[in-house]
Amino acid sequence: MKKNVLIVYNPNNELSAEIYKDMHKWLGKHGFRIVSMDSEKCKAGEMKLNVEFAISLGGDGTFLSCARFLGVNPVPILPVHLGTFGFIAEFTHLEWREALETWLDNQLCVESRVALDVRIIRNSQELKKFRAINDVVLGSSGISKLVRLSLKLGGYEAGHFRGDGIILSTATGSTAYSMASGGPILVPPMNALVLTPICPFSFSWRPIVIPGRDEVVIGVEPNPRSDILLTIDGQEAFSLEEDDLVKISGRTAGVRLIKPNKRAFYEVIRTKLGWSGGPHA
Numbered sequence: 001m002k003k004n005v006l007i008v009y010n011p012n013n014e015l016s017a018e019i020y021k022d023m024h025k026w027l028g029k030h031g032f033r034i035v036s037m038d039s040e041k042c043k044a045g046e047m048k049l050n051v052e053f054a055i056s057l058g059g060d061g062t063f064l065s066c067a068r069f070l071g072v073n074p075v076p077i078l079p080v081h082l083g084t085f086g087f088i089a090e091f092t093h094l095e096w097r098e099a100l101e102t103w104l105d106n107q108l109c110v111e112s113r114v115a116l117d118v119r120i121i122r123n124s125q126e127l128k129k130f131r132a133i134n135d136v137v138l139g140s141s142g143i144s145k146l147v148r149l150s151l152k153l154g155g156y157e158a159g160h161f162r163g164d165g166i167i168l169s170t171a172t173g174s175t176a177y178s179m180a181s182g183g184p185i186l187v188p189p190m191n192a193l194v195l196t197p198i199c200p201f202s203f204s205w206r207p208i209v210i211p212g213r214d215e216v217v218i219g220v221e222p223n224p225r226s227d228i229l230l231t232i233d234g235q236e237a238f239s240l241e242e243d244d245l246v247k248i249s250g251r252t253a254g255v256r257l258i259k260p261n262k263r264a265f266y267e268v269i270r271t272k273l274g275w276s277g278g279p280h281a
Helices: 014-029 060-069 096-104 265-273
Strands: 003-009 032-038 053-058 077-081 110-122 125-132 135-140 147-153 156-170 192-200 208-211 216-220 228-232 236-240 245-258
Touching: 003 014, 003 060, 014 032, 014 053, 014 096, 053 060, 060 077, 077 096, 110 135, 110 156, 110 192, 110 228, 125 135, 125 228, 125 236, 125 245, 135 147, 135 245, 156 216
Parallel strands: 003 032, 003 053, 053 077, 077 245
Antiparallel strands: 110 125, 110 245, 135 156, 135 228, 147 156, 147 216, 156 192, 192 208, 216 245, 228 236
16 A cells, blocks of 8 residues: 655745656655645644655745644654755755655654644633744734733743743744844754743843743733734734733644754754854854
């Protein structure tokens, strides 16, 4: 019986469509049946598919859509970048044949990473659920507006926040918006989360690394001066109201990533961030 493989790609991108056709033929010759999905349609929500593994063909954003789409049943994902390589998608489009051959020969490992389960509570009822791979961001939908939020960490009151917003990031997402806002970089397999304030009104607020097991509860305080927007991985958005609660918890092994055997995470960040190791680093 043939095994199913999911390929997530952008049919409107010339290079993506070309590589998809080559992959389809190659995998077919190796006894696989292809399930294809437009990367834009992946953003619509989760679906349980009976697939052996998945391939995301694009950039880090395509991988995020693919991983959320497979959130119900996380299978190994081989991320192929159409440029050089990304923080997540470390296989280049010139390496995909070699990568698949090595994977099918059981010579590549699968790295389990934390994802985020996000629940919106309104009037004591669960209104909406999301799955995040990189981060959850709460901020104003307007321009230069302070948001007023309450915060609980691991069941304990952690204070009241005033500022542009709050980012809660996984280790995978620590190299994205959180890093740009001054947060630390975490090595991806770590079961930890980063809470990063965005332009806090008080200098006492600093990024903090917390255990992945600790639930984070962010509340929209009464009489908000602007509309509050919740953003998931920079790809999904949801408008919040006064007294809404956002409950976020880490899901161990919520993402399964096929890793290359050519480069390590430290090499990726050295290359991407331009760490020269010399006096001009």
